[in-house]
Structure formats: structure tokens, C-alpha cells
Amino acid sequence: MEYEKLIAPAAAAMRPSGIRKFFDLAAEMPECISLGVGEPDFKTPWAIREAGIDSLEHGRTRYTSNAGLKELRVEICRYLKRRFELDYDPLHEVLVTVGGSEAIDMCVRALVSPGDEVIIPEPCFVCYEPITTLSGGVPVHLPCRLEDEFRLNAEALRQAITPRTKLLILPFPNNPTGAVLEREDLEAIAEVLRGTNVIVLSDEIYSELTYGANRHISIASLPGMKERTVVVNGFSKSYAMTGWRLGYACGPAPIIQIMTKIHQSAIMSAPTTSQYAAIVALKECDKEIEQMRDEYNMRRRLVVKGFNDLGLTCFEPKGAFYAFPCIQSTGMTSQEFCTRLLEQKHVALVPGDAFGDSGEGYCRVSYAYSVEHLKEALKRIGEFLQEIGAPCAEQ
Incomplete structure (x- = not known):
């Protein structure tokens, strides 16, 4: 069999994850410290595990509805209202998914046709580009710069929009930089988008992990933005539930309806045990x-x-749980x-270029x-810098 001729070109062209590459190498070194x-x-909180x-003990192991347990969808809406001032209808505007990653995939598949442009601010998580290209979309990479604290610049966004632009992915708080968007940033972005047909996919999986006086603000909470925004969130990061594989999407009913139809064929429903556990997470944790x-x-x-003391300039992250030190001074x-x-x-x-070309020079x-x-x-790392003769800050 000539498998290379059988495999879909878009699938064959996908880049393997730069994150997993170094994770797999580290796994072969028992003495390795992996960051x-x-x-x-953290362990998943006990109340969630107990739920x-x-x-399981009560035999609740059947499929749920495709969109997820109604009780869970109701609690998701209560949580979003309580924490972020977002209002959604649990019956028509919420879809429970297998992690936030599936929610992103379903959103892109529901909206993007071949030739549609998807604006992707970077550095960013590795999944957005391959999911876009698998749908036939055209990724448009929009660099976020250190001088802007890695925030999305509204004027740069305006210049990137064309008649073919279908979707803007808004990945904040950001992986890998830890950047966040303040209200004034979001208002400027919203002003650019008003009057266009561009939809926003707002990946808010790190929404609970922001530091300082200002809490996370969702662009969907701004005037005129709810009807053009799909909010993606989940339980992996904020509740330490990565292995439970549970996320959700909230957005306009016509979009959620199509996403649910795709989810119905591709997945059926999210894990039942995880859904019951997530209800307790939202209520009690x-x-x-x-x-x-x-x-x-x-x-x-x-x-x-630590990195600044070593002479590797490190932007102060305001969200998520990543730092993004600059390693350009090493010459590598x-x-x-x-x-x-x-x-x-x-x-x-993880090398910075795993998150897009604009991540080069960082890790x-x-x-x-x-x-x-x-x-x-x-x-x-300090010992390594000394051994290679890299310029270091005075101790």
C-alpha cells in the first residue's frame, strides 16, 4: 500500500506538537526535570472526585444528551454569570465537549469553509493552525510583541482583516506568554469588529488564573459582542481536571446548534462520569x-x-501558569x-517557536x-548558562 498517496494532504502537512516532542524526550530521562x-x-479537589x-457507584454510566447533562449546562450558566457577568440560555446556547480542545475544533468546523481566513494572534497554543487547515481555512498569523506586553494590538487587527476573514481566535489569558487583555484592549478590539461579519472564538480556558487586582473580562460581556462570540472554557486548568476531559462552548444558538450536530456525529456525548463531577466543581469549589x-x-x-536574576529577561505574566523568558542573549x-x-x-x-514564528528567541x-x-x-539553568559562557546578570 502506498499510504503517502492515501493520506489526506492537509492531515499529512500538520506539524507535530512542539510541546509533546520535548515531553517525550524528557520521559526517557528519569533524572530529568520537566517544566x-x-x-x-494539584490533585482534583476531593469533592469533585467523590462526585x-x-x-459510578449509582450506575450513572449511560450516554447523556448530545449537548450534555441539563443540570451541568444550568450550572455552567450560573457559574459564568457569577464569575464573568455572562448570560446564556442553558438549553440552546451551551454545548458540553470533550475538553476545551474539542470545543475549539467544533467551532472552527462549524464556521470555516475552504478559503476562509482565520486570524490567529501568536505566540499561541499549538492547536489553532492545524484545526483551521483541516477545515480548509487559511491561517493568518498576527504577531503579538513584547513591547505591547504580548497583547493583541487593535490597529494591527484592523489591518489584518480582509473580505475573506471569517474568524478571530482570541487566546487570552495566553498560552505561552501569560499575557492578558485588559478592558481597554477588549473595547478597542470590539470597536474594530463591529460592522464586520467576523466571529470571535474566545478561548478562555485560563480565565480563573489571572493575577493582580483585575479579574478576567470576557469580550462576550461587552456591548454588541455576545452575538458574534463563541466562548470556550473548561475544567482542566482551573479545577485540575485535565484527565477528566471536559470543556464547553457557549455562544449564539444558531452556531451552537451546528456545533452540537457535528459533535453528535463525531463524539456523541462527553464522558458521563466527568459531567456529574463537574456539577459539583461548579457548585462547591x-x-x-x-x-x-x-x-x-x-x-x-x-x-x-529567577530568570531575570540569571540574565534571561522575563516578561511578567499576568495570567495562566507560564513564563516566557527571552533567550536571545545566548546567541542560540x-x-x-x-x-x-x-x-x-x-x-x-518548550522552544518558543513551537507556538509560532514570533515565539522564536523565547522558551x-x-x-x-x-x-x-x-x-x-x-x-x-544557571549552571548551563555559565558552561556555555552566556552573559549573566550580576548576582
Whole structure:
């Protein structure tokens, strides 16, 4: 069989994840310290686990409705109203999905036709481009710069929009930079979009993980934006439920209806046990969110200071649980730096160019790890910089 002729060209052209590449290499080194994967190191709160166990003990193991348990959809709407001032109809404007990633996939598939342009601010998570190209869409990469604190510039967005633009992906709080959009940023973006036919896919999976006085604001809460926005969120990051694989999308009923139809054929329904557990998460676990956020905030300050002290300038992230230090002073590319660091010091970071060309010259560091883990990694990175003769800050 000539498989290379049988495989769909769009699928064959997909780039493998730059995140998983270094994770897989690190897995072969027992002594390796990996700061590569964006997964909370906390256990899922006990009340959530107990609810999942209870659902199994009571035999609640059948399919749910395609859109998800009605009780869960109601709680999602209550949560979004309580935390972010968003109003949705649980019967027609909410779809429960297999993680936030499926929600992104369903949204793109529902909206993007061959030739449609999808604006993707970068650096950004690795899934947006391949999902776009698999639907025949054309990714339009819009760099976010350090001088703008990696925020999306409204004027740059205006210039990127063409008659073929169908979708803007808004990935904030951002993976990998930790950048957030303030209200004035969102208002400027909303002003650019009003009067166009561009839909926003707002990936808000890190919405609970922001630091400082200002909480996350969803662009869907601004006047005139709810009807042109699909909000994607989930339980993986804020509730430490990565393995439960549960997310959701909220948006205009006509779009959610089509997304649900695709989900019905591709997936059927999200995991039943996870859905029952998520109901308890939304009802009872606000306190656990706050505790985890406080711990991440402490680690954030530790990591940012650590890299700056080593002479690797590090932008202060305002959200998520990633730092994005600049490694240009070493004279190496992102790939070279991370490969040599892994080989020589057994510390795994993710090269910045895994998140788009504008990530070159940086690397992503997840601080969803213990303080001991982070301190040892910083120590080894310092030794590595000395060994390669990189310019370092005075200690």
C-alpha cells in the first residue's frame, strides 16, 4: 500500500506538537526535570472526585444528551454569570465537549469553509493552525510583541482583516506568554469588529488564573459582542481536571446548534462520569480555585525573578501558569537552547517557536510544578548558562 498517496494532504502537512516532542524526550530521562507540560500538579479537589465515584457507584454510566447533562449546562450558566457577568440560555446556547480542545475544533468546523481566513494572534497554543487547515481555512498569523506586553494590538487587527476573514481566535489569558487583555484592549478590539461579519472564538480556558487586582473580562460581556462570540472554557486548568476531559462552548444558538450536530456525529456525548463531577466543581469549589491561584502566583513570582536574576529577561505574566523568558542573549535559537539544555542539564523547556514564528528567541516554562522542582530547574539553568559562557546578570 502506498499510504503517502492515501493520506489526506492537509492531515499529512500538520506539524507535530512542539510541546509533546520535548515531553517525550524528557520521559526517557528519569533524572530529568520537566517544566514543559501545562498540567496542574494539584490533585482534583476531593469533592469533585467523590462526585465522580458516586456517579459510578449509582450506575450513572449511560450516554447523556448530545449537548450534555441539563443540570451541568444550568450550572455552567450560573457559574459564568457569577464569575464573568455572562448570560446564556442553558438549553440552546451551551454545548458540553470533550475538553476545551474539542470545543475549539467544533467551532472552527462549524464556521470555516475552504478559503476562509482565520486570524490567529501568536505566540499561541499549538492547536489553532492545524484545526483551521483541516477545515480548509487559511491561517493568518498576527504577531503579538513584547513591547505591547504580548497583547493583541487593535490597529494591527484592523489591518489584518480582509473580505475573506471569517474568524478571530482570541487566546487570552495566553498560552505561552501569560499575557492578558485588559478592558481597554477588549473595547478597542470590539470597536474594530463591529460592522464586520467576523466571529470571535474566545478561548478562555485560563480565565480563573489571572493575577493582580483585575479579574478576567470576557469580550462576550461587552456591548454588541455576545452575538458574534463563541466562548470556550473548561475544567482542566482551573479545577485540575485535565484527565477528566471536559470543556464547553457557549455562544449564539444558531452556531451552537451546528456545533452540537457535528459533535453528535463525531463524539456523541462527553464522558458521563466527568459531567456529574463537574456539577459539583461548579457548585462547591470556588475556594479551591482561589487556593490554587494563590499557589501559582507565588510560583510565578519565583520563576520570573529567577530568570531575570540569571540574565534571561522575563516578561511578567499576568495570567495562566507560564513564563516566557527571552533567550536571545545566548546567541542560540529556541530549538538549540532547549535541546542543549535538555541534553546537558536534563531540564525540559518548550522552544518558543513551537507556538509560532514570533515565539522564536523565547522558551516556555510551566510553573505548574512544585517549588522544589522549580528551584532545582533554575539552578541547573544557571549552571548551563555559565558552561556555555552566556552573559549573566550580576548576582
